[in-house]
Amino acid sequence: MIPSVLPTYSRAPLHFVKGEGSWLIEEDGRRFLDLGSGIAVAALGHSNPVVVNALVDQANKLWHVSNLYEIPQQQALADKLVDNTFADTVFFTNSGTEATELAVKMVRKYWYEKGQPDRVEIISFTGAFHGRSAAAIAAAPTEKMVKGFGPLLPGFVNLKWGDMEALKAAVTDKTAAILIEPIQGEGGINVMPDEQLKALRKLCDETGTLLVFDEIQCGMGRSGRLFAHEWAGVTPDVMLVAKGIGGGFPLGAVLATEDAASGMVAGTHGSTYGGNPLGCAVGLAVVTAITEPGFLDEVRRKGSAFRQKLEGLVADNPDVFEEVRGTGFMLGLKVKMAPADFVKAGYARELITVPAADNVVRILPALTLSDEELAEAVSRLDATAKDIAAKP
Numbered sequence: 001m002i003p004s005v006l007p008t009y010s011r012a013p014l015h016f017v018k019g020e021g022s023w024l025i026e027e028d029g030r031r032f033l034d035l036g037s038g039i040a041v042a043a044l045g046h047s048n049p050v051v052v053n054a055l056v057d058q059a060n061k062l063w064h065v066s067n068l069y070e071i072p073q074q075q076a077l078a079d080k081l082v083d084n085t086f087a088d089t090v091f092f093t094n095s096g097t098e099a100t101e102l103a104v105k106m107v108r109k110y111w112y113e114k115g116q117p118d119r120v121e122i123i124s125f126t127g128a129f130h131g132r133s134a135a136a137i138a139a140a141p142t143e144k145m146v147k148g149f150g151p152l153l154p155g156f157v158n159l160k161w162g163d164m165e166a167l168k169a170a171v172t173d174k175t176a177a178i179l180i181e182p183i184q185g186e187g188g189i190n191v192m193p194d195e196q197l198k199a200l201r202k203l204c205d206e207t208g209t210l211l212v213f214d215e216i217q218c219g220m221g222r223s224g225r226l227f228a229h230e231w232a233g234v235t236p237d238v239m240l241v242a243k244g245i246g247g248g249f250p251l252g253a254v255l256a257t258e259d260a261a262s263g264m265v266a267g268t269h270g271s272t273y274g275g276n277p278l279g280c281a282v283g284l285a286v287v288t289a290i291t292e293p294g295f296l297d298e299v300r301r302k303g304s305a306f307r308q309k310l311e312g313l314v315a316d317n318p319d320v321f322e323e324v325r326g327t328g329f330m331l332g333l334k335v336k337m338a339p340a341d342f343v344k345a346g347y348a349r350e351l352i353t354v355p356a357a358d359n360v361v362r363i364l365p366a367l368t369l370s371d372e373e374l375a376e377a378v379s380r381l382d383a384t385a386k387d388i389a390a391k392p
């Protein structure tokens with residue numbers, strides 16, 4: 001008999017009933033150290049008073065009015081994002097996938113309005129993940145994602161990650177945009193080198209192609225900068241944001257330059273919930289905390305310290321670990337087994353990590369992880385590796 005919850009997930013038998021900062025408390029009382037943050041979502045940790053107060057204050061006033069009316073919380077969050085990024089304008093969604101959807105529409109509409117309606121193609125890369133809608137799976141068409149789901153949405157070209165020569169050859173007068181994660185998350189914490197991001201920007205400038213960064217996972221402070229592309233000193237024309245921005249509340253956004261957004265006039269796109277007062281009040285609290293002076297300096301300091309400790313773990317446990325990847329608090333340990341097996345072994349040490357492709361175990365702690373918790377995390381990762389190595 002089919003379960004009452006559609007069985008599309010393979011879930012661990014853990015029942016968390018409470019969250020406190022970097023800790024998750026199981027029904028049976030065990031305290032798990034959370035290095036997953038609900039897949040890079042709980043950016044400020046669980047039940048952070050700053051976020052809870054923003055939610056409760058707004059919940060007591062007004063939850064939802066629809067976009068038929070002006071929403072001051074939405075305006076304030078958009079202004080905050082515009083002030084802190086390349087963007088001139090923002091559209092709010094409820095998820096990352098919806099941000100991908102709008103980006104696809106926005107770049108095509110751009111070229112339509114510029115009198116080049118044939119420029120519809122969107123170039124994406126192997127190992128990418130952009131969500132689960134029809135457009136998003138066409139942009140990252142792995143067999144698992146697309147098999148059996150009928151004809152794929154046309155107009156997408158998937159190229160090998162990092163192959164700049166193939167990319168140069170693929171950009172034609174049909175290309176609308178290049179869509180890329182500056183650091184791949186689901187693909188296994190693959191960091192696009194700064195030089196390649198710069199080359200991408202140059203190629204787009206030379207050909208007029210729009211550059212779209214999917215920073216749904218690597219953005220919102222996770223890399224140690226507010227957005228990961230800041231490391232390379234280049235900016236996109238359009239950027240997708242979600243996950244961390246709501247700190248656990250379902251919230252996403254598309255940020256764009258005035259030019260890139262020029263086709264999206266009144267009536268061309270919308271959302272019932274997107275940007276509602278509750279979501280935006282929470283988002284504003286999160287973005288305000290992350291952009292506070294010194295906050296990201298601490299993420300960078302702790303991220304480097306964590307990475308250094310992980311290098312030590314790899315050296316100490318060569319049978320289990322292969323290498324460390326990533327930057328800031330977006331780290332990956334490449335393991336010599338199925339990553340899900342490592343993650344599962346971690347549960348016995350009351351440790352939460354997240355598997356990814358390419359045999360990588362992701363480490364995506366709350367940006368507020370303390371030095372003591374960092375040391376505890378390293379110790380639990382080490383204990384997990386020793387447990388695995390001790391098994392016959």
Ligand SMILES: *Cc1c(COP(=O)(O)O)cnc(C)c1O
Pocket residue numbers: 094095096097098100129130131132181185186214215216217218242243
């Ligand atoms: C999670 C994720 C998405 C999809 O976001 P949802 O909120 O699950 O729809 C898209 N792109 C990247 C890079 C992601 O990590």
